[in-house]
Amino acid sequence: MPEITRDEVAHLANLARIDLSDAELDHLAPQLSVILESVASISGVAGDDIPPTSHALPLTNVFREDVVTPSLTPEQALSGAPAVDEQRFSVPRILGEEA
Amino acid sequence: MTMTDTLVGFDDVLASYDPALGLEVHVELNTNTKMFCGCPAVFGGEPNTQVCPTCLGLPGAMPVVNAKAIESAIRIGLALNCEIAEWCRFARKNYFYPDMPKNFQTSQYDEPIAFEGYLDVDVDGEMFRVEIERAHMEEDTGKSLHVGGATGRIHGADHSLVDYNRAGIPLIEIVTKPIQGAGEKAPAVARAYVSQLRDLILALGVSEARMDQGNLRADVNLSLAPKGSGVLGTRTETKNVNSFRSVERAVRYEMQRHAGILDAGGSILQETRHWHEDTGITTSGREKSDAEDYRYFPEPDLVPVAPSRESVEELRGTLPENPLLKRARLQGDWGYTDLEMRDVIAAGVVGLIEETVAAGASPQAARKWWLSELGRRANDAGLDITDLDVTPAQVAAVQALVDSGSLNDKLARQVFDGLLAGEGTPEEIVAARGLAIVSDEGALSAAVDAAIAANPDVADKIRDGKVAAAGALIGAVMKEMRGQADAGRVRELVLEKLS
Numbered sequence: 067m068p069e070i071t072r073d074e075v076a077h078l079a080n081l082a083r084i085d086l087s088d089a090e091l092d093h094l095a096p097q098l099s100v101i102l103e104s105v106a107s108i109s110g111v112a113g114d115d116i117p118p119t120s121h122a123l124p125l126t127n128v129f130r131e132d133v134v135t136p137s138l139t140p141e142q143a144l145s146g147a148p149a150v151d152e153q154r155f156s157v158p159r160i161l162g163e164e165a
Numbered sequence: 166m167t168m169t170d171t172l173v174g175f176d177d178v179l180a181s182y183d184p185a186l187g188l189e190v191h192v193e194l195n196t197n198t199k200m201f202c203g204c205p206a207v208f209g210g211e212p213n214t215q216v217c218p219t220c221l222g223l224p225g226a227m228p229v230v231n232a233k234a235i236e237s238a239i240r241i242g243l244a245l246n247c248e249i250a251e252w253c254r255f256a257r258k259n260y261f262y263p264d265m266p267k268n269f270q271t272s273q274y275d276e277p278i279a280f281e282g283y284l285d286v287d288v289d290g291e292m293f294r295v296e297i298e299r300a301h302m303e304e305d306t307g308k309s310l311h312v313g314g315a316t317g318r319i320h321g322a323d324h325s326l327v328d329y330n331r332a333g334i335p336l337i338e339i340v341t342k343p344i345q346g347a348g349e350k351a352p353a354v355a356r357a358y359v360s361q362l363r364d365l366i367l368a369l370g371v372s373e374a375r376m377d378q379g380n381l382r383a384d385v386n387l388s389l390a391p392k393g394s395g396v397l398g399t400r401t402e403t404k405n406v407n408s409f410r411s412v413e414r415a416v417r418y419e420m421q422r423h424a425g426i427l428d429a430g431g432s433i434l435q436e437t438r439h440w441h442e443d444t445g446i447t448t449s450g451r452e453k454s455d456a457e458d459y460r461y462f463p464e465p466d467l468v469p470v471a472p473s474r475e476s477v478e479e480l481r482g483t484l485p486e487n488p489l490l491k492r493a494r495l496q497g498d499w500g501y502t503d504l505e506m507r508d509v510i511a512a513g514v515v516g517l518i519e520e521t522v523a524a525g526a527s528p529q530a531a532r533k534w535w536l537s538e539l540g541r542r543a544n545d546a547g548l549d550i551t552d553l554d555v556t557p558a559q560v561a562a563v564q565a566l567v568d569s570g571s572l573n574d575k576l577a578r579q580v581f582d583g584l585l586a587g588e589g590t591p592e593e594i595v596a597a598r599g600l601a602i603v604s605d606e607g608a609l610s611a612a613v614d615a616a617i618a619a620n621p622d623v624a625d626k627i628r629d630g631k632v633a634a635a636g637a638l639i640g641a642v643m644k645e646m647r648g649q650a651d652a653g654r655v656r657e658l659v660l661e662k663l664s
Contacts, residue, residue: 081458083261120254120463126471132196132233135203140213143221143329153212154310154326157263161319 070098170446171425175349175417178389178424184351185397186344186416187386188295190362192337192372193305193379194237199333200304201228201271201467206335208378212328220333222267228466230255234335235278237371238302239472239480241337242279244365244487245297250278252471255302255464263327264306274461277301278470284365286357287489288350290503295358296342307332337371343388343397351387351420356413359383364488376407383412385440387419389427398423399433403447406440415440418447495519499528512540514550517557524561530568534560538581555584562591575648576600603649609642612650613658616641627663635659 072095079086086094112118137143140153149156178184199206202219218226242249256274282297307329314321339362347354363381366374374381388400401423406415423433437450486494495515496506499522509515514535521531535550539560543550563580566572572580572595583594595601603609616638617624626634635656642655 077458081259081460120465121468123468125468126252128229128468129232129235130203130229132198132231133203134198134205135217137204137215137217138221140211143213143216146223151312151326152310154328155213155263155266157309157325157327159323160263160309160311160325161322 070095070102170422171429172418172421173424173428175421178420179349181392182389182398182420182424182427183345183392183394184347184416184420185388185390185400186341186347186351186355187400188341188344188355188358188412189384189386189402190339190359191305191382191384192241192339192366192374193381194234194335194337195370195372195380196231196233196237196335198231200231200234200302200335201333202226204333208380210330213330215330216332220266221329222265228271228464230467230470231335234302235470235472236480237335237369238278238300238337239477240369240484241339241366241371242282242300243477243481244369244484245279245282245284245300245339247279247282247297247300249472249477250276250280250470251474252276252469253278254469255467256461257464258303258459258461260459263325264309265332266307266327266329270303270306271464271467272303272461273301278472284358284362285489286354286361288353288357293347293350293354293357295344295354298340298342300337300339303336303338305331305334305336345397352413352416355385355416356409359412360409361489368485368488368491370485376409379405379407382407385412385415385419387416387423388433389420389423398427399435401433401436401438401447403438403440404450407442411440411442414445415447418445422447499532501528501532505532509536512536512550514540517550517560520557521560521564524558526561526564530564531557531560534564534577534581538578542581542585553585554587555581559584559591566591566595570651571595571601573602573648573651576602600649602651603646609646609650609655609658612642612645613638613655613662616645617659617662624663627659632660 072091075095075098076086076091079091144150144153144155147155194206196206198204199220202217204215204217204220207215219228239249253273253276255271256276257269258272258274259269261268277299279300280298282300284295284297286293286295307327308331309319310326310328311319311322312326313323319325341358344351344354344358359381363374363376366372366381372380376382383406385403385406386400387403388398390396390398401419403415403419406412419438426433434449438447439450440447492506492510492515496503499518501509509518509532512535517535518528518531521535522528526534539553539555540550543553546553563572563577563584566580567574567577576595579598579600580591580594583589583598584591588594588597620638620641623634623637627638638659639652639655642659643650643652
């Protein structure tokens with residue numbers, strides 16, 4: 067039975083940049099364990115003759131030719147950006163004070 | 166934040182430690198379009214003009230793999246003597262850094278398209294086999310401008326501006342196995358490997374492979390282990406070392422720095438280092454420990470790549486001659502000494518000489534023009550020699566005029582002036598500038614008579630048998646003829662008249 071510890075949930079939250087309080091961790095960690103168990107029941111259904119898959123369709127080699135198609139205009143590309151400067155996406159400071 | 170590193174003398178490093186190298190080279194492919202969308206993959210466009218919903222990671226956009234990039238990846242793998250995967254997938258490498266708008270990079274993780282190969286490299290005339298761990302496909306990231314800090318660096322910046330034109334351009338990352346046993350040659354092996362890998366990539370024609378433009382980027386891993394222990398020590402990874410010379414220097418520097426820490430009883434921190442071209446040192450970058458956890462998982466938007474064995478064999482048939490074997494063959498064909506060959510390789514003119522010889526010039530003449538005359542001009546103009554406005558066919562045409570006696574070397578140089586100034590073909594320049602050698606015997610004879618009359622004392626010496634004095638008269642005639650005479654014929658005439 068898969069089980070996910072509170073520490074693992076805290077680590078994952080940190081990697082995903084999700085700030086969880088102790089109370090939220092107490093609340094969410096057991097729930098995630100239940101979800102993992104439910105998903106794991108699929109392994110019980112699949113026999114040894116069924117290879118694991120990462121895609122819903124049994125396809126391989128879906129390619130496109132190396133031919134240029136129109137791009138967006140810079141105005142379109144930047145239209146959803148919270149901040150724009152010099153035709154570029156303006157993003158907050160990347161490294162924190164500790165760096 | 167910076168502190169001075171203690172460096173141990175290179176020989177002292179070798180007395181106590183064995184170095185191990187690992188090289189990761191990223192090659193930006195020269196496909197027309199990006200890895201997963203049809204945006205152009207060209208260099209230097211205005212910011213954010215080569216982007217679409219797919220490479221911006223907008224909701225609902227679906228990536229589709231570029232067939233040409235797969236072909237190039239397989240050809241690189243085959244040229245590196247790798248196995249080609251029968252079935253492999255892309256994976257998401259998840260991280261938070263704004264150079265990828267998707268918050269992940271589409272890469273390959275445990276299923277690279279090519280694996281288990283090698284490249285034999287020539288290190289100062291000695292062969293060294295570098296084992297290849299894998300070559301996998303991924304996409305390049307966007308470019309960030311850091312604003313508000315000193316000299317555009319990320320440290321101290323208060324915000325950054327991102328251009329995603331480069332995000333999604335196909336990259337092949339080639340990773341070596343740990344290279345052990347190189348000893349004192351470790352820096353030279355690293356340099357030779359990157360340089361000869363570049364030759365191979367160029368021969369394949371899959372990338373422009375210009376290090377100065379970032380088409381080819383090297384990360385240098387280095388560790389030291391106690392001499393003879395056979396173990397691998399803790400490594401550091403020096404990022405984006407952008408010239409062959411810097412690869413060599415970075416390895417040397419890290420060897421000396423690691424030894425300084427280990428000698429003092431310290432331990433090496435596994436981390437990323439930044440290479441500083443100007444000062445020739447590395448400084449600490451972000452620590453790797455936490456960042457290593459990229460939570461890779463198979464990319465659900467892409468189906469697996471399963472190259473048929475027939476298609477792989479077909480691609481194998483398109484591989485160029487191995488550059489190292491080709492060099493040996495060319496050296497034999499051209500009759501160059503080892504030193505001459507090394508010089509033309511170092512100058513990057515092997516291909517130009519090959520084409521010039523194919524256009525009819527002798528190998529020695531081709532070498533002379535490209536290596537000295539044109540090499541100097543490219544240097545003066547600050548250009549790569551391949552960007553000089555003179556073609557191998559033109560060099561062969563100039564040499565043909567020399568061979569036929571229409572030009573001498575001095576006049577030929579003036580023809581190159583004309584070629585670089587865009588004055589037309591070599592023949593047109595000779596005509597327009599009036600450069601052809603005067604073969605009118607009457608005019609030559611008159612010029613020789615005039616020189617003898619003007620220099621009676623020199624003439625007397627020659628009459629007395631001092632043939633060496635003829636040089637002064639030949640010089641006077643050549644000057645009179647503005648260089649447009651065959652010096653050999655002038656000499657004959659002088660000696661005939663004074664015998």
